[in-house]
Amino acid sequence: MARPLRALTALALLVLAAAGCGAPSTQPLQPHAERKGPVGPIPTGMDRFYGQEIDWGRCSDYATSSADRTAFQDPGLECARLEVPMDYAHPDGKTIRIGVLRKPASDPQARIGALTINPGGPGASGMSAAAGLAGSVANTELGERFDLVGFDPRGIGASEPAVRCLTDPERDAERLDSDADTSPSGVAESEQEERDYAAKCAERTGVDMLANIGTRDVVRDLDVLRSALGEPKLNYLGYSYGTRIGSEYAESFPGNVRAMILDGAIDPGQTTVDALVAQGAGFQRAFDDFAAWCADQSQCALGDDPKQAVHRFQQLTRPLVDHPVQAGYGRELSYSDATMAAIQALYAPSLWQALDTGLAELQQGRGQTLLSLADSYFGREADGRYTNTTDAFDAIHCVDDKRVLDPEEVRAADRRYREAAPFLDDGNPPSSARDMCAFWPVPVTGEPTQPQVGELPPVLVISTTADPATPYQAGVQLAQALHGRLLTYEGTQHTVFLQGVSCVDDAGTQYLVDLRVPEDGTRCTG
Structure with missing residues (x-):
């Protein structure tokens, strides 16, 4: 049983890293401190976390793998660590730090906000995923209008301490x-x-x-990150296990969501x-x-x-x-x-x-x-x-x-x-x-429970018909549970958005930019 259970790891990062093959930025970003929060509702006792200053600097110091050591050399990327409580029941107790990577929008005048990414696992690095995607979204409407933000959930990658x-x-x-x-x-x-x-x-x-390592706590960290980045509402892209983070965030903070794409869904109510x-x-x-x-x-x-x-x-x-x-x-x-x-x-x-x-x-x-x-x-x-x-x-x-x-x-x-x-x-x-x-x-x-969401903006769920790791029906169930819209991709792979399928990429980009979901029943092929 130990072996099959461990096979549940859903490595969406594999595909994402392969997608990030664009040229690096030529304009180096300078280290700087930034205080943009607090923004939005602040839970009791959390003011200093929601309004904290972020010290952005070069990303090379945050690399935890050979792939990172190459990708994080891009001078157009900037990295920092975010302080959060280890135990949210005791916000005045021990704190830990969350690694964050950002690729700023290339057209500041047209910028909509930050798009925060989680690539799955659980255990995969969101910083690595964002760096891998930075090249593929360069010179696209998504790259022009959104900061690309990846975070390493608590205990993972560049976050401290590491599991x-x-x-x-x-x-x-x-x-x-x-x-x-x-x-x-x-x-x-x-x-x-x-x-x-x-x-x-x-x-x-x-x-x-x-x-205090579970999704319950990661969702709280994500809301601290949203506020510290100065974002009134969260734009979120979650792959695989990242869809569980997204659905639990939607249940915990429905009023803080602007847009959410969940690709390669985990059925929230499945044992x-x-x-x-x-x-x-x-x-x-x-x-x-x-x-x-x-x-x-x-x-x-x-x-x-x-x-x-x-x-x-x-x-x-x-x-x-x-x-x-x-x-x-x-x-x-x-x-x-x-x-x-x-x-x-x-x-x-x-x-x-x-x-x-x-x-x-x-x-x-x-x-x-x-x-x-x-x-x-x-x-x-x-x-x-x-x-x-x-x-x-x-x-x-x-x-x-x-x-x-x-x-x-x-x-x-x-x-x-x-x-x-x-x-x-x-x-x-x-x-x-x-x-x-x-x-x-x-x-x-x-x-695992079916999310009970309040007033939530339309959520876009993408599910692949022959996804090996997160079966298609799980996406159907998640879209129904969140009262969202299902986009079907006919293929055999794990996750698909921003991986070169224009039908999916165009629909997802239009949704993030204009908040228009695809028509009901939309299906895409490679």
Whole structure:
């Protein structure tokens, strides 16, 4: 169960980073202090946070990955940290800092406001996402009329303190352990590893930080950011898990919303297990689409019959449970990494060729390409260092969602997952091993519920028909819950806005600029 639950990570950042390939700005921004808040309603005791001064400076000092170190060199970007309470129930207590990146609107005279972005995860960096999108929106109406703002939610990326659970060598070792043994002794060993993991998170991050890391608190941070930026109303773009932030913000602060695009929606009322199974089915559909594409190529590692693709994939990957293969540089490819490599590649058709190449290598007893895909999923840098995306995902998941504590319920969930995604079935009986959340040191602070929104401006929800990570129907449900408008994209990928599909990009831009939603029933194709 631990492995499938962790597969819920929705890495919209993968696609967004690939989109940001425009030329950097040539006009360097100068460091400066700015006080524009407070603006809008101020919760009791929050005046100093809502009205705080922001010290903007160069972004290179905020980079937490090799990609950031390149992207953050753009002189047209500026970065800062925002101070917020660690615990909103005690605003006079400990504080933490939230990393923020901004690309100012290129036409100040036509500027509408700031567009704040979250790329998903949970655990992905909004600063990285905004930097990645800066080039693609340059010289567009969106780039001319909106500041592009990305923030790293509490505990993530450049925010301080950062969530940390495992050291880099410990993460490497953890990935080599496939947890495939579902015998009583295997379950006991897996659960002890999960207990140890939870204990390390508490020791290295702090129990007080873990207790206040969830979406409940991120939504409050987002409203502080809105005010400190001087924005009377929030313009928000949320991908994947970022749609949960958006829907909870809309429920908590409906009067503070101007416009909101939610792309790749999470069903707000779906249980943890139902969401897991629905996502497994989504990845299976994407795998089937990959298999059909692959069969049409001149050579395909899974053969020319898509109906045999699941069996062929299992034949290639299942031996890795007991016998990892060499992947170069003294590393090995495990079963766990091979399946995570497939999941990573199924997020976007642009990675299907890499998956086929990796499977062809595996036929020859080599694992370099698949290990590279898995490294990308887990945020492993070439020098062996990890971003804290996985650590943060686990910490947020464990306080955001209802925990599955009954071993028989765990076993039933694992069985349902294997049935929904047979290409990920390792061939062993379903496991009753509980994941790290069962041993987490702090209580749950949120749970999936249908949002009860007040008077909310029209919200635009974008859902992709064959999205592997956030199934299409979840977008339908979210649009209904928020009384918003659904825009359907017919394709196989995870999220789509600002990724080169003109029909979607034009509709989203028109909505953000003019607050006009597309006609009911609008569908776009690539």
